[in-house]
């Protein structure tokens with residue numbers, strides 16, 4: 070092997086070949102690598118384009134999340150988005166060993182039963198809530214709130230929903246701002262139910278949730294600490310960093326090897342897999358690698374002169390995320406301490422010193438610690454719910470896709486739409502995340518968009534990023550649901566429980582943004598297309614529905630090739646994604662082991 074290849078922590082050369090090659094050493098890639106190498110007879114090579122993080126404070130200290138900026142991220146921007154006044158926005162994808170879990174906000178919640186039952190209803194046997202719960206449990210070691218927090222805040226948990234021996238540390242925060250109690254009272258006054266533990270399938274209503282944080286050191290628990298550091302000494306596991314997979318070698322419809330290089334000018338190495346190649350490059354780059362390798366929509370491949378290996382129109386289609394409105398406001402009569410204090414540099418420095426001294430204070434918890442996940446019947450009255458759902462059901466499904474979209478992709482969308490509207494009508498899934506950080510409004514995020522975006526290469530250069538088109542609000546029904554979300558958010562802020570705190574919403578300002586038309590305009594001017602949850606771009610669905618993998622995670626039309634990352638999710642769940650990605654990867658590892 071070339072001398073420049075860096076097998077992390079080893080003074081050895083690459084093996085001649087491996088049983089499994091995993092493309093991408095992020096969240097799902099490291100999870101699957103860990104599980105497959107439990108069998109000492111199986112060799113695994115993980116090829117990661119990024120490097121190890123430096124474990125600096127902005128990675129490890131929960132309250133400093135986001136502080137590494139672009140250091141561990143791809144530098145990617147989406148196409149101008151007509152649905153939001155032609156604004157562009159970042160495509161938020163990590164580029165580092167451990168992937169998204171190195172940079173994420175550490176909210177560690179799960180979707181509701183209905184979110185995952187939708188996956189099964191699409192034809193994926195075993196991928197409903199009951200099929201995934203054992204893997205949610207397997208992935209985590211849960212630590213409930215300490216007794217003093219339980220006493221003061223009444224935060225409960227459902228023991229039957231949790232795992233206590235898994236690699237990822239999931240711990241309840243030990244610090245909350247006092248105003249949070251009043252926010253929960255406001256939700257209650259509005260009739261939003263309190264869910265005692267949102268991880269037990271009932272992630273509907275208001276609840277406190279855990280962070281992926283070690284309960285003792287109060288530092289980030291992430292794919293590197295959970296699935297790499299403890300097992301890196303295994304002789305059958307090799308991690309190669311700083312190497313980008315450029316193409317899959319496919320011989321006679323079997324994926325047999327991968328090609329990779331450290332830069333566009335460096336020489337390329339080819340290495341083969343005896344059993345499988347497993348794609349875990351994330352929702353932006355897994356479709357890119359497939360398309361570069363001749364697996365994707367044939368019109369796209371032909372336009373770039375790429376020989377078509379499998380015409381698979383769903384590769385890069387069905388792209389979903391959570392469009393988000395960071396509403397703004399303040400409590401004019403706030404309690405102390407409050408998040409606003411943290412903008413005072415002296416106070417923030419004191420709090421960091423407190424964290425360093427005894428691991429307490431605001432820096433000890435992640436950004437998100439509580440939210441209300443609201444159903445359509447909770448944010449809109451009966452008449453409005455039925456008019457919204459009728460509007461969606463009457464739409465021509467092809468009207469919201471580009472003109473050349475394959476009929477199978479549209480058929481899959483139509484099926485998704487039937488299921489989504491039925492689950493929405495019965496309140497089995499949330500459509501809105503309303504997260505407060507003890508401020509009168511921080512995040513209103515659309516959880517079940519009807520618009521679909523795309524990821525598509527426009528170059529055969531594997532080091533050029535793919536084109537990201539969120540196509541946010543290409544289905545106007547999403548704007549309509551957002552209107553109800555904003556009205557509902559305003560109702561929460563107006564509840565008597567918050568009155569003494571003197572809440573003011575500054576964006577969207579109720580004084581100037583009044584009519585539905587004004588709210589729509591504010592939405593188009595302010596909403597961003599992502600909550601850093603890109604997903605669904607290689608969906609697990611039937612091939613005739615535009616699917617890319619079957620329920621065994623095997624790519625259609627080619628042997629020896631699986632996908633295990635967030636791209637296989639067929640419908641985005643109403644939750645932050647990391648705990649779901651870990652559960653998917655845990656299940657994927659069992660599926661792959663079983664066919665060994």
Ligand SMILES: Cc1cc2nc3c(=O)[nH]c(=O)nc-3n(C[C@H](O)[C@H](O)[C@H](O)COP(=O)(O)OP(=O)(O)OC[C@H]3O[C@@H](n4cnc5c(N)ncnc54)[C@H](O)[C@@H]3O)c2cc1C
Pocket residue numbers: 092093094095096097098116117118119161162163164165166167168169170172173174175176177178312313314315349350351352354355358437600601602603634635636645646647648650
């Ligand atoms: C800024 C941010 C904040 C977030 N906040 C939260 C949160 O608070 N709570 C939550 O639950 N979720 C959050 N998420 C989402 C969650 O972390 C991700 O959904 C999850 O980590 C995705 O896992 P994955 O395995 O699909 O991809 P990733 O973890 O992104 O892994 C993909 C890996 O593949 C590598 N790769 C890509 N292309 C190639 C190639 N050609 N060759 C080799 N390697 C390649 C990448 O470098 C990357 O390391 C956040 C994500 C981000 C980015």
